[in-house]
Amino acid sequence: MTDTTTTSVGSGRHGGAEGTPILRARGITKSFPIGDRRLDVLHGVDIDVGRSESVALIGTSGAGKSTLLHVLGLLDSPTTGTVELDGVDAWALSKEKRASLRNLKIGFVFQFYHLLPELDAVENVLLPSMIRYGRGAYRRRKRELDTRARDLLIGFGLEERLDHRPEQLSGGERQRVALARALFHDPPLLIADEPTGNLDQATGSQVLELLFSEQKSRGLSLLMVTHDARLADRCDRTVYMRDGVVLDPSEVKDPLPVVP
Amino acid sequence: MYRVFLSWRYLLTRRTNWIGVGGIFVAVGALILILSIMSGFLESSRAMLRGDLSDLAIAPSQEGRGTDGSSASSTRTPAPLLERLFADERVEAASPRLVWYAQAAGDGRRTERLMAGSAGDLSAIQLIGVELRTPALLAEAAAAPLLAALGLPLVPTAGRSADGRARDEFSTTEFFHSLRREPLRGMRVQNPLLPFERPRSYRTDGRPAAAIVMGESLMSGLSLVPGDEVEVVTILPSPDGSVTSANRRFVVAGSFRTGAHALDLERIYMDRAELEDLLSGHREYSEILVRTKDYDEYGAALKVDLERDFLAAGLIAGGYGRNGEIVAFPGQVKTWEDSRQNLIGAIKNERVLMAIMLSLILVVSGFTIFSILTMMVTEKRRDIGILAAVGATPRGIMSTFLLIGFWNAFLGTLLGAAGGILGATYINDIEIWLSDLLGVTIFNREIYYFDEIPSDVEPMTVLWIAAGAFTSTLLFSAIPAWRAARVDPLVALRNQ
Numbered sequence: 056m057t058d059t060t061t062t063s064v065g066s067g068r069h070g071g072a073e074g075t076p077i078l079r080a081r082g083i084t085k086s087f088p089i090g091d092r093r094l095d096v097l098h099g100v101d102i103d104v105g106r107s108e109s110v111a112l113i114g115t116s117g118a119g120k121s122t123l124l125h126v127l128g129l130l131d132s133p134t135t136g137t138v139e140l141d142g143v144d145a146w147a148l149s150k151e152k153r154a155s156l157r158n159l160k161i162g163f164v165f166q167f168y169h170l171l172p173e174l175d176a177v178e179n180v181l182l183p184s185m186i187r188y189g190r191g192a193y194r195r196r197k198r199e200l201d202t203r204a205r206d207l208l209i210g211f212g213l214e215e216r217l218d219h220r221p222e223q224l225s226g227g228e229r230q231r232v233a234l235a236r237a238l239f240h241d242p243p244l245l246i247a248d249e250p251t252g253n254l255d256q257a258t259g260s261q262v263l264e265l266l267f268s269e270q271k272s273r274g275l276s277l278l279m280v281t282h283d284a285r286l287a288d289r290c291d292r293t294v295y296m297r298d299g300v301v302l303d304p305s306e307v308k309d310p311l312p313v314v315p
Numbered sequence: 316m317y318r319v320f321l322s323w324r325y326l327l328t329r330r331t332n333w334i335g336v337g338g339i340f341v342a343v344g345a346l347i348l349i350l351s352i353m354s355g356f357l358e359s360s361r362a363m364l365r366g367d368l369s370d371l372a373i374a375p376s377q378e379g380r381g382t383d384g385s386s387a388s389s390t391r392t393p394a395p396l397l398e399r400l401f402a403d404e405r406v407e408a409a410s411p412r413l414v415w416y417a418q419a420a421g422d423g424r425r426t427e428r429l430m431a432g433s434a435g436d437l438s439a440i441q442l443i444g445v446e447l448r449t450p451a452l453l454a455e456a457a458a459a460p461l462l463a464a465l466g467l468p469l470v471p472t473a474g475r476s477a478d479g480r481a482r483d484e485f486s487t488t489e490f491f492h493s494l495r496r497e498p499l500r501g502m503r504v505q506n507p508l509l510p511f512e513r514p515r516s517y518r519t520d521g522r523p524a525a526a527i528v529m530g531e532s533l534m535s536g537l538s539l540v541p542g543d544e545v546e547v548v549t550i551l552p553s554p555d556g557s558v559t560s561a562n563r564r565f566v567v568a569g570s571f572r573t574g575a576h577a578l579d580l581e582r583i584y585m586d587r588a589e590l591e592d593l594l595s596g597h598r599e600y601s602e603i604l605v606r607t608k609d610y611d612e613y614g615a616a617l618k619v620d621l622e623r624d625f626l627a628a629g630l631i632a633g634g635y636g637r638n639g640e641i642v643a644f645p646g647q648v649k650t651w652e653d654s655r656q657n658l659i660g661a662i663k664n665e666r667v668l669m670a671i672m673l674s675l676i677l678v679v680s681g682f683t684i685f686s687i688l689t690m691m692v693t694e695k696r697r698d699i700g701i702l703a704a705v706g707a708t709p710r711g712i713m714s715t716f717l718l719i720g721f722w723n724a725f726l727g728t729l730l731g732a733a734g735g736i737l738g739a740t741y742i743n744d745i746e747i748w749l750s751d752l753l754g755v756t757i758f759n760r761e762i763y764y765f766d767e768i769p770s771d772v773e774p775m776t777v778l779w780i781a782a783g784a785f786t787s788t789l790l791f792s793a794i795p796a797w798r799a800a801r802v803d804p805l806v807a808l809r810n811q
């Protein structure tokens with residue numbers, strides 16, 4: 056099941072070797088020390104995400120989905136195993152290089168939005184670019200970046216909210232800002248952990264519509280944890296997880312063990 | 316780019332930062348203000364310590380000479396010393412004086428009362444015979460009332476040699492000013508330019524006594540008024556090795572006030588020739604007072620040169636040093652600072668101690684920044700996680716928090732330095748304004764010796780304080796900044 060069907064939908068403008076998947080993880084294990092004992096959460100996970108492919112990650116609560124996303128998103132190190140991002144062995148890199156790889160290649164969308172409360176919507180969207188560019192380079196691009204950030208937010212229906220701070224925004228608006236931030240400088244891979252988990256049905260589907268249409272039009276790869284079967288259906292592929300292992304689709308009797 | 320942007324944003328949106336900036340502001344401002352006032356006070360105290368000491372005093376040991384067998388006769392008179400002194404360009408004025416100890420008592424029944432009262436009243440008196448170049452002054456004195464009437468300053472200029480250098484007491488010490496200063500208890504002499512003139516009220520049946528001027532405390536202590544006679548008794552070594560006594564009556568011409576009670580209680584000034592006469596020619600002078608053209612510049616060097624030259628010429632006593640070389644006996648050529656060494660040293664120590672104690676304020680403000688930043692790091696854990704998720708490096712996160720500390724330090728130090736300098740400069744206006752506002756006298760000008768709050772802003776001190784505040788704040792910010800870099804982004808992100 057770890058065999059991947061790399062459906063190349065997009066134009067492939069994200070560079071890297073065309074044939075290789077954007078994300079390739081092998082033998083990922085992760086264990087947490089709990090006191091003097093060890094809690095094994097992931098037991099050797101292999102997973103690939105092809106270019107422009109959308110993958111839904113489904114599993115029981117506590118199966119280790121978030122933990123896996125953190126490892127794949129280069130936020131947490133695996134106990135063993137490798138993560139190749141766009142052909143680069145990410146966990147072999149220095150902290151600094153890995154941070155820059157994360158900045159360039161991955162856009163995150165979290166369940167709890169995770170916007171910086173001191174920054175307004177536009178500034179939150181610009182944050183990854185601020186981190187990416189040095190002082191001079193940012194200055195030179197400032198006008199262009201600013202316009203692009205505004206246009207993106209306006210495109211997401213937030214023209215009235217451009218200089219509002221997160222606390223002045225509703226949950227759906229916050230998540231749209233977070234989505235804009237994740238997409239802003241066109242990372243090839245979008246990682247989302249229950250992006251609608253904190254939103255009501257209607258707001259959630261609005262955000263999802265945006266997410267999918269952007270994913271399609273930009274030709275991004277998407278790896279998304281969800282508990283929603285209809286959502287999983289809209290993805291190219293679904294990966295099932297239970298107790299820290301990825302299940303073969305044939306083993307899955309009840310395709311949705313957890314229905315929210 | 317985001318480091319500067321974010322640190323600035325956090326600085327502006329987190330009010331606690333203003334407490335930090337305020338803390339540094341207060342610390343730096345107070346430190347500059349207090350040290351400036353301390354410096355001012357110390358500078359003024361130094362002037363007060365100096366009192367009426369001349370720049371240099373040369374006192375050859377006239378007794379106990381002869382370790383090297385050189386003749387003592389050459390130092391019996393001040394002339395050779397004066398000659399060498401005036402050969403030096405740095406010497407502005409020099410004047411010999413004769414000092415001797417004695418006891419004094421008022422006349423008639425008052426004396427008996429005083430002597431009966433307590434022996435303590437009859438303390439040792441310093442008789443000081445000074446050179447005033449009186450004949451030369453006389454001519455000027457004649458013009459003095461006219462000058463005074465015209466409102467011209469009454470300054471003694473006579474007694475100068477052709478090269479413009481003076482040889483009288485007025486030019487080397489503050490004696491003239493002591494004579495002119497408004498007395499509190501005593502009575503001023505009629506003409507401060509001619510202090511040793513007998514007062515007009517003086518009547519005598521016998522030979523008229525010579526006039527003397529006393530410190531105002533002594534004069535009022537002995538219940539004397541100008542025109543009264545006073546008995547002076549002293550003892551002298553006689554040529555055969557025994558001791559004889561000498562006494563003489565003098566007429567009190569008036570009092571002087573140095574402002575230092577001890578001096579005003581024990582000094583009697585008279586003409587040097589009169590004192591020499593009282594001592595039967597036993598001594599011509601005891602020291603030569605020197606005023607230099609610029610003490611701060613020449614004082615120390617002049618002392619060294621004079622000591623060497625005088626020793627070479629056999630004008631001061633010397634002996635064999637540790638390595639067999641001839642060295643001058645100490646204390647014969649002294650600067651005024653040598654005479655006040657202990658007190659000046661104490662003042663310097665005090666200033667250093669003060670600076671050290673006040674530096675603790677900087678440590679306190681450093682701790683303020685430390686706790687503010689530590690709080691902020693704890694509070695901003697989630698933000699730190701977000702920053703990491705969008706690609707900030709631990710180093711970048713560390714410098715963001717370090718920059719917050721930097722802005723605190725920068726603003727606080729800048730404002731504090733400006734405030735401190737302004738405060739120290741306008742301290743008197745501030746004090747007056749505050750006194751008016753509160754209706755209390757903050758600086759009592761009658762208690763202190765100073766007419767206003769002295770303050771002396773030293774650029775180097777300001778620089779040191781600013782640099783100290785700045786670096787200590789940065790150092791204190793380093794720890795929370797380092798901890799920010801070590802925040803696990805996941806722990807921060809996982810929970811809402």
Ligand SMILES: Nc1ncnc2c1ncn2[C@@H]1O[C@H](COP(=O)(O)OP(=O)(O)OP(=O)(O)O)[C@@H](O)[C@H]1O
Pocket residue numbers: 087089094096114115116117118119120121122123
């Ligand atoms: N830092 C940690 N220390 C200890 N245990 C952890 C840590 N992180 C996760 N776990 C444990 O690992 C297991 C998997 O957690 P994870 O958050 O990955 O589950 P999940 O699949 O995302 O569940 P959910 O659907 O509820 O979000 C859980 O039992 C959790 O308690």
Ligand SMILES: [Mg+2]
Pocket residue numbers: 120121122248
């Ligand atoms: Mg989860």
